[in-house]
Amino acid sequence: MKKALALIPVLLFLFGCKNGNERASAVSDTTSPGKLAEKYQLDQLTLPQGFSISIYAEVPKARSLCWGAKGTLFIGNKDGNSVYAAVDKNNDGKAETVYTIASGLNTPNGVAFKDGNLYVAEINRILRFDNIEDQLSKPPAYNVIYNKFPDKTHHGWKFIAFGPDGKLYVPVGAPCNVCNESDSIFATITRMNADGSGLEIFAKGIRNSVGFDWNPDTQKMWFTDNGRDLLGDDVPFCELNYAPEKGMHFGFPFFHQGTILDPEFGKGKSCADYTPPAKALGPHIAPLGMRFYTGNSFSSEYKNKIFIAEHGSWNRSTPIGYQVSMVTLNGDKVTDYKPFITGWLQKDGKVTGRPVDVIVAKDGSLLISDDYAGVIYRVSYKGAKLG
Numbered sequence: 001m002k003k004a005l006a007l008i009p010v011l012l013f014l015f016g017c018k019n020g021n022e023r024a025s026a027v028s029d030t031t032s033p034g035k036l037a038e039k040y041q042l043d044q045l046t047l048p049q050g051f052s053i054s055i056y057a058e059v060p061k062a063r064s065l066c067w068g069a070k071g072t073l074f075i076g077n078k079d080g081n082s083v084y085a086a087v088d089k090n091n092d093g094k095a096e097t098v099y100t101i102a103s104g105l106n107t108p109n110g111v112a113f114k115d116g117n118l119y120v121a122e123i124n125r126i127l128r129f130d131n132i133e134d135q136l137s138k139p140p141a142y143n144v145i146y147n148k149f150p151d152k153t154h155h156g157w158k159f160i161a162f163g164p165d166g167k168l169y170v171p172v173g174a175p176c177n178v179c180n181e182s183d184s185i186f187a188t189i190t191r192m193n194a195d196g197s198g199l200e201i202f203a204k205g206i207r208n209s210v211g212f213d214w215n216p217d218t219q220k221m222w223f224t225d226n227g228r229d230l231l232g233d234d235v236p237f238c239e240l241n242y243a244p245e246k247g248m249h250f251g252f253p254f255f256h257q258g259t260i261l262d263p264e265f266g267k268g269k270s271c272a273d274y275t276p277p278a279k280a281l282g283p284h285i286a287p288l289g290m291r292f293y294t295g296n297s298f299s300s301e302y303k304n305k306i307f308i309a310e311h312g313s314w315n316r317s318t319p320i321g322y323q324v325s326m327v328t329l330n331g332d333k334v335t336d337y338k339p340f341i342t343g344w345l346q347k348d349g350k351v352t353g354r355p356v357d358v359i360v361a362k363d364g365s366l367l368i369s370d371d372y373a374g375v376i377y378r379v380s381y382k383g384a385k386l387g
Contacts, residue, residue, distance in 0.1 A: 050383020145196030289357030297364025
């Protein structure tokens with residue numbers, strides 16, 4: 001009887017409760033790197049010479065990523081209802097513990113961190129968990145800082161991030177494949193103050209952006225956008241866009257990839273009135289998270305390159321995407337776009353993974369989330385450094 005009673009606190013800790021007011025669940029991973037590599041078929045992935053890939057953490061349906069100030073990796077979740085935190089205490093490139101910060105949320109896809117606090121985006125509101133890194137095993141109750149976003153679930157999940165101006169940027173996707181909604185909040189990227197005040201529309205004509213970042217040299221925004229469906233296998237292309245200032249319109253729903261007139265909504269419109277993409281990436285590849293590489297562990301040729309997680313097509317006759325690609329810039333012009341990691345889409349059509357977000361770690365490695373495999377990958381470099 002005494003042994004059974006002694007197990008009760010352990011079980012409560014492991015299984016936790018389903019809201020941010022109660023003790024979080026935590027899972028410690030002792031699986032060897034070799035077994036993880038075999039489990040997730042890492043030998044099927046192709047990387048440039050000098051690079052290797054391993055498993056940083058196993059996280060169910062892992063989506064958007066952000067770092068805490070003390071090195072905690074926070075992970076959002078689209079098709080589930082939870083937010084996670086992965087901790088690598090001994091800095092060996094593999095998280096020992098994954099905490100469930102909160103459960104029972106409404107598509108908590110986006111996560112961002114500022115001044116010790118974790119921000120989480122649900123479909124229609126933004127939550128804030130204060131002083132979170134000191135309370136991972138027993139997270140605080142969240143504060144709702146904004147709750148007036150639309151409740152439409154179609155493209156309603158959100159990637160969020162703080163910009164160089166200290167404001168929180170929040171996209172609001174079009175609630176459809178293609179439509180011209182009367183509510184101007186749809187098909188935009190908005191921004192607000194950290195306390196939820198001062199909401200404004202930053203950019204318009206954006207069907208569904210699930211990733212953006214700011215050039216470390218210019219502090220200007222770049223973002224991905226997912227093109228519309230049902231015009232065929234090869235049109236339109238998804239986009240990488242450049243938004244150096246407030247008030248720009250990127251064409252949706254009137255134009256796609258900057259050149260294709262929408263058959264329903266484009267009549268009487270001129271493409272010259274809208275901002276074309278910086279790069280048309282490919283048809284239906286579903287580019288999601290993107291980051292500039294600001295680390296120092298890769299060779300110098302990778303400095304400030306844009307890495308893009310291509311989630312992969314879902315309704316194309318011949319699937320494409322399912323890779324991490326890399327974009328080279330010369331000022332504000334794209335000069336090169338090519339694959340960086342391939343192999344999640346195998347030659348026989350089998351899919352083993354779908355990249356969602358990318359983020360640079362403090363040690364210069366690149367982490368990649370995968371909501372299909374339910375993992376966070378870690379890409380490291382051991383080749384000769386140039387420059």
